[in-house]
Structures are given as C-alpha cells and as structure tokens.
Amino acid sequence: MRSLQARLLAGVLGSMLLLWLAAAAATWFDARHELDELLDSHLAQSAALLIARQLDADDDDVPRDTPLLHRYAPKVAFQIWHEGRLALRSEQAPAQPMAPQRSGFATLAIDGRVWRVFAARGTDSDVQVYVGEQIESRADILRAVMRSVLAPLLLALPLLAAALWWAVRRGLLPLRRVAIELERRSPQDLRPLAAGQAPAELAPLLAALNALFERIGALVQSERRFTADAAHELRTPIAAIRAQAQVALGAGQESERRHALHATIEGCDRATRLIEQLLLLARLDARANTDGPPAEHDLAALTRKVAAELAPQALARGQDIEVHAADPCHVAGEPVLVAAMLRNLIDNALRYAPDAGRVAIRIEPTAQGVNWGIEDSGPGLDAQQQARLGERFFRVLGSDQPGSGLGWSIVRRIAERCGARVQVGRSVALGGLQVDLQWRPAGGSAPMSR
Amino acid sequence: MRVLLVEDDPLLGDGLRSGLRQLGFQVDWVRDGLAAERELRSGAYDAAVLDLGLPRLDGVQVLRSVRGQGTAAPILVLTARDAVPDRVQGLDLGADDYVIKPVDLHELAARLRALVRRASGQAAECLRAQGLVLDSAARTVLRDGALVELSGREFDLLHALMRSAGRVLSREQLEQTLYSWGQEVDSNAIDVHVHHLRRKLGTHVIATVRGVGYAMAAEACVS
Numbered sequence: 001m002r003s004l005q006a007r008l009l010a011g012v013l014g015s016m017l018l019l020w021l022a023a024a025a026a027t028w029f030d031a032r033h034e035l036d037e038l039l040d041s042h043l044a045q046s047a048a049l050l051i052a053r054q055l056d057a058d059d060d061d062v063p064r065d066t067p068l069l070h071r072y073a074p075k076v077a078f079q080i081w082h083e084g085r086l087a088l089r090s091e092q093a094p095a096q097p098m099a100p101q102r103s104g105f106a107t108l109a110i111d112g113r114v115w116r117v118f119a120a121r122g123t124d125s126d127v128q129v130y131v132g133e134q135i136e137s138r139a140d141i142l143r144a145v146m147r148s149v150l151a152p153l154l155l156a157l158p159l160l161a162a163a164l165w166w167a168v169r170r171g172l173l174p175l176r177r178v179a180i181e182l183e184r185r186s187p188q189d190l191r192p193l194a195a196g197q198a199p200a201e202l203a204p205l206l207a208a209l210n211a212l213f214e215r216i217g218a219l220v221q222s223e224r225r226f227t228a229d230a231a232h233e234l235r236t237p238i239a240a241i242r243a244q245a246q247v248a249l250g251a252g253q254e255s256e257r258r259h260a261l262h263a264t265i266e267g268c269d270r271a272t273r274l275i276e277q278l279l280l281l282a283r284l285d286a287r288a289n290t291d292g293p294p295a296e297h298d299l300a301a302l303t304r305k306v307a308a309e310l311a312p313q314a315l316a317r318g319q320d321i322e323v324h325a326a327d328p329c330h331v332a333g334e335p336v337l338v339a340a341m342l343r344n345l346i347d348n349a350l351r352y353a354p355d356a357g358r359v360a361i362r363i364e365p366t367a368q369g370v371n372w373g374i375e376d377s378g379p380g381l382d383a384q385q386q387a388r389l390g391e392r393f394f395r396v397l398g399s400d401q402p403g404s405g406l407g408w409s410i411v412r413r414i415a416e417r418c419g420a421r422v423q424v425g426r427s428v429a430l431g432g433l434q435v436d437l438q439w440r441p442a443g444g445s446a447p448m449s450r
Numbered sequence: 451m452r453v454l455l456v457e458d459d460p461l462l463g464d465g466l467r468s469g470l471r472q473l474g475f476q477v478d479w480v481r482d483g484l485a486a487e488r489e490l491r492s493g494a495y496d497a498a499v500l501d502l503g504l505p506r507l508d509g510v511q512v513l514r515s516v517r518g519q520g521t522a523a524p525i526l527v528l529t530a531r532d533a534v535p536d537r538v539q540g541l542d543l544g545a546d547d548y549v550i551k552p553v554d555l556h557e558l559a560a561r562l563r564a565l566v567r568r569a570s571g572q573a574a575e576c577l578r579a580q581g582l583v584l585d586s587a588a589r590t591v592l593r594d595g596a597l598v599e600l601s602g603r604e605f606d607l608l609h610a611l612m613r614s615a616g617r618v619l620s621r622e623q624l625e626q627t628l629y630s631w632g633q634e635v636d637s638n639a640i641d642v643h644v645h646h647l648r649r650k651l652g653t654h655v656i657a658t659v660r661g662v663g664y665a666m667a668a669e670a671c672v673s
Contacts, residue, residue, distance in 0.1 A: 231530075231532075232530040232531060232532075233530070235530035235532075235550070235551040235552060236459050236462055236530055236551060237459075237461070237462075238551070238552045239462050239530075239551035239552030239553065240459060240461035240462035240464075240465050240552075241552075242465075242552040242553075242554070243462060243465030243466050243468075243469050243552070243553075243555060244461065244464070244465040244468075246465075246469055246554070246555040246556075247465055247468040247469045247472065247555070250469070250472045250473075250555075251468075251472070252472075256468065259468075260465070260468060263461055263464060263465060266461060267461050270461070
C-alpha cells in the first residue's frame with residue numbers, strides 16, 4: 001500500500017474493527033455462559049416442580065398428553081415416568097425416555113433437533129422426570145444479543161472512515177505543501193526549505209532534504225569551479241603554443257625557428273596530456289553512479305606493465321626504477337582505471353625524482369590486504385603540501401614540472417572507486433615522497449564510502 | 451625598451467621572451483612572485499608583463515606590494531583568470547592593462563608600447579623632437595621626412611632619450627634600458643652609440659651634460 005493516507009485509514013479502521021470483533025466475541029461467550037446457567041436452572045426448577053406435582057397426582061396408567069399451551073411451547077418438552085411407565089408428557093415429547101441418563105444435564109439429538117435435557121428422579125417413589133428445551137432457542141437469544149452489539153458498529157464504521165479520511169488528509173497537508181514547494185522549484189534553487197510551521201514529524205525529513213541541498217550545492221559549486229579551472233589551465237599551454245608559433249614565424253635565424261617549433265610541439269603535447277587527464281576525470285565522474293562489482297586482477301603484473309611503459313622516460317634521465325613484487329597479488333578494481341592510477345603515481349615519482357635518482361615500487365601482502373607503495377629520491381612534500389594533494393589543479397609551487405595538476409585528483413578518485421586507501425608520507429629509504437595504496441583482501445566487499 | 455616578464459610556465463615564458471625580443475624589446479624573465487617584486491622595485495624597467503598565478507608570491511600580491519611602495523612602472527597583467535571580478539580586482543590594484551591568455555605577440559607589444567607612451571605623457575605612437583619623427587611600432591626614424599638607417603641599439607637609445615625629452619638620463623639609466631640580463635655591456639657602449647647617433651642625425655640633436663649623462667632638448671625649447 002503506497003499511500004500514507006490509505007495506510008493510516010486501513011490501520012486505524014482495521015484495528016478498530018478487530019477490537020470491536022474481539023469485544024463482540026467476549027460478549028458472545030459471556031452471554032452464552034450466563035444464558036446457559038439461567039436456562040439450565042430453569043430446566044432444573046421445572047423438573048423439580050414436575051416431580052412435586054407427580055407425587056400429588058392420582059395414579060394413572062394411561063399416559064396423557066398435555067395440550068399445546070403457547071406458541072413457544074414446541075420449543076420445550078417434558079416427560080414424567082412413573083414406575084417405568086410414561087405417566088405424562090408434553091405434546092413435543094417423544095414416547096421414549098428423552099435422555100439416557102437418570103439425572104443431570106445432557107445435550108443430545110431428538111428427531112433431528114438438538115435438545116438440552118435435564119433428568120431428575122423423585123427421592124422416595126419411582127418417579128423419573130425429563131425436561132428439555134431446544135438448543136436453537138438459546139442460539140436465537142444469543143443472536144439477538146450479538147445483533148445489538150454489532151449493529152452500531154456497522155453503522156459507525158463508514159462514518160468513522162469518513163471522519164478519519166478527513167483528519168488524515170488534514171494532518172498530511174504540510175507534507176503536500178512541501179511537495180508543492182519542491183515541485184515549483186527551479187533546479188538552481190538550492191535554498192533550504194523553511195521548517196517554520198512544519199510539524200515535528202516532518203522536521204527530520206526537512207533537515208535531511210536541506211542537508212542534501214547543501215551537498216548538491218557544494219557539488220555544483222565544485223563542478224563550476226572545476227570548469228573555470230579547466231578553462232584556466234588550458235589557456236596557459238595554448239598561450240604558449242601561440243607565442244612559440246609566432247616566434248617561429250618571426251624568427252630570423254634557423255636555430256631560433258627550430259627552437260620555437262620544438263617548443264610549439266612540446267606545448268601541444270602538454271595540452272594533449274592535460275585534455276586526456278580532464279577527459280579521464282570527466283569519465284570517472286560520469287561513471288561514478290554506475291558501478292558494477294569491481295573486477296579482480298593481478299596488481300603485480302599491472303604494475304610491471306605500467307612501469308615498462310614509463311621506463312624509457314626514466315632511462316633517458318638516468319633514473320633507476322625498480323619493482324619489488326614476489327607473487328601475484330589479486331586486488332579489486334577495473335584494470336584500466338587502476339593502470340591509470342598507477343601511471344599517474346609512477347609518472348609523478350619519476351618527474352620529481354632528480355636525474356639519476358631512484359624510484360622504488362613495492363607490492364606486499366599485509367594482514368589487511370595488499371599494500372602498493374612507491375617512493376622516490378625527490379624533494380618530497382611538506383605536511384601542508386601533502387594535505388593539498390588531490391585538489392584539482394593544485395601544483396607544487398616552484399617546481400618546473402609541467403604537470404596538469406590533475407594527476408592526484410585522478411589517483412584519489414580511482415582509489416576511492418576500487419576501495420583502496422591512499423597514504424602520503426616521506427620515504428625513509430630514499431628521502432622523497434612515499435605513497436601507499438592499501439587494498440582490502442580481494443574477494444571481500446570493497447567499500448564505496450565517500 | 452626594457453620589459454620585465456613574470457611568468458612561471460617555462461614554455462610560455464620562453465615564447466614571450468623570444469617574441470618580445472623579436473619585436474625590439476629588452477626582456478628579463480623571472481618565474482616567481484618574490485623575484486618579480488624585487489625586480490620591479492629596482493625601477494629598472496619601462497614596463498612589466500605579470501602573470502597572476504605565480505609560485506612563492508601570487509601576482510595579485512605582487513601588484514599590491516609594488517604599488518603600495520610607489521613603483522610607477524606600467525604593469526600589464528597577462529593571465530588566464532578571465533572572470534570579471536578578477537579583472538576588476540587586477541585593475542583596481544594598479545594594473546595598467548589586463549590581458550587574457552592567449553595573446554597575440556604583436557598585440558602584447560602594442561599594448562606595452564601604449565602603456566609606456568601613456569606613462570611618459572605621450573599621446574601618439576610617433577615621437578617628435580628636433581625635426582625627427584620616431585615611430586616606436588614600426589621602429590623607424592624620419593629626419594625631415596627621410597628615413598634614417600639605425601641599428602637596434604641606436605634606435606632604442608634614441609627612443610629612450612625622446613621619451614624623456616627635456617630630461618637628463620644617466621649612463622646607467624640608459625644602459626638599463628638598452629640591455630637585459632646577461633648581455634655584455636662595454637663601459638663606453640652608451641658613448642659609442644651616442645657618437646653614432648650624432649653622426650647620423652647631427653651633433654646638436656643630443657646634448658651632453660658632463661658628469662651626469664645625455665639629454666634631448668624638448669621640441670618646445672628649440673622652436
């Protein structure tokens with residue numbers, strides 16, 4: 001049942017009906033008990049009277065039938081037996097003894113009808129009396145009692161339903177008002193909903209909605225800032241390309257022209273890399289909500305592959321890059337994304353490590369899962385810079401490295417997606433930056449916390 | 451004309467420096483805000499091109515700081531920050547021009563010339579004195595309507611003197627205008643250039659103030 005109103009109505013009316021029926025059942029049992037007691041005592045009394053009358057009566061061998069005295073009389077019957085012969089009986093009574101027992105109550109069938117029969121014997125003479133009454137008459141009384149109990153309910157129920165419907169509708173009015181206000185809103189309108197006259201029950205909902213608005217607002221804000229930043233970041237390489245191309249055009253000497261043209265191509269490469277990173281981030285954002293279960297793959301093999309791709313860049317600068325991984329280490333995450341994350345981390349380490357510097361990667365199984373660590377012999381980062389890593393377009397100031405400022409955003413986003421924890425610190429062995437990715441054991445459910 | 455270029459991006463800085471040099475500027479390039487602040491305070495520059503997103507000291511703070519200390523050199527802000535509030539802030543803090551990246555080198559050069567011109571109280575691109583007409587954009591000098599062949603340094607020296615016509619410029623001031631960092635300057639380089647100029651334009655054009663420097667008489671004083 002989807003409607004709150006219908007649910008409330010059904011709940012209230014249903015429980016009321018149940019209570020009423022329970023009360024009626026109790027009344028029924030109670031009334032039947034009292035009725036049985038009363039009527040049984042009447043039967044017993046009638047029997048006593050008949051015994052007393054028979055003692056006074058003349059002895060008569062011919063059984064007599066008493067006339068039908070009243071229109072209700074067919075529902076009752078009696079027999080008086082004297083010394084084994086039927087002395088007197090009512091018109092309804094059979095010719096045989098009405099009950100097998102000599103004394104006491106019995107409920108039994110006579111000629112297809114159910115009777116309540118009381119048997120009694122005279123004390124000093126051989127008189128046997130049976131007094132009976134059709135059970136049906138008792139049921140009639142009970143039915144009448146129940147009718148009077150249940151009739152008001154049948155009348156009251158529709159009235160009650162109407163009253164309830166009105167009250168519930170009125171009670172839910174604030175909800176409808178909130179719905180209307182939300183319906184009228186423009187998507188840009190993220191102001192909090194006023195909790196002013198809303199009932200207390202709505203307050204948690206409103207608070208949750210307002211918190212949601214705030215989060216959406218922050219998200220929109222960050223997206224806007226990102227667009228602005230992206231435009232900003234693209235302008236510099238494009239300005240460089242343009243300036244260098246113009247220098248090449250105006251160059252008087254061949255060497256100057258060649259230098260400018262090489263710089264132009266370098267600028268294009270940088271712009272391309274920036275755009276690739278931006279596209280990767282945009283795809284990550286777009287796919288954030290359409291997660292399937294993360295696939296599993298061998299982190300060691302993937303690391304070797306990415307390291308091999310980047311090795312020429314390291315060798316050109318005389319840098320030493322090493323991968324320490326003993327066994328296959330299976331972790332969760334889409335291989336394409338994990339490779340992008342590893343590429344960014346290794347590329348960063350190689351960029352910031354000096355010429356002839358060292359970069360070491362270690363993959364080790366730990367108690368918590370798998371640890372992937374990279375360290376370099378570069379300058380490292382201070383605590384403040386470490387805290388700002390992952391802000392889009394944050395670049396370490398004073399470095400000549402033409403990074404896009406997006407690498408860390410990408411690393412953090414992908415790590416989040418495959419449930420890996422990122423830790424940044426200073427390398428004890430090499431003195432530069434140390435980055436650790438910690439994976440939960442493969443096969444366990446990867447948390448997608450945000 | 452000596453210009454300070456402040457740009458942290460290596461590729462763009464290199465391109466701007468080469469391009470402005472091709473267009474006849476002496477360019478010194480610094481890559482961070484602190485260096486920019488220091489160089490601007492030295493007063494050695496006719497103008498500056500200032501990026502805003504700078505390491506160590508943001509360009510906005512550089513502007514605030516040098517203007518707060520009374521540095522008057524025209525500053526052209528060249529930035530990727532294109533939002534109107536950014537532009538307003540930049541201009542209000544004392545930038546003389548606000549240009550969004552990317553920029554055409556010729557336009558940048560023209561804007562720099564315009565800034566320097568305005569700073570020296572000159573309205574048109576052409577300077578006139580002593581029967582000479584100097585076009586700083588075309589880098590040409592006419593004497594009585596006839597084109598005079600000048601070397602780059604000779605042109606820059608004449609330009610500096612004509613920009614400050616009526617004022618005496620010391621040898622050091624002239625050297626600063628003519629040479630950027632790392633260029634060898636002979637001790638008598640300025641004297642040699644003045645000598646050549648006098649030969650080409652006539653001795654009376656540039657006056658010597660002994661022990662102080664050189665000056666070009668303002669137009670009004672002559673006629």
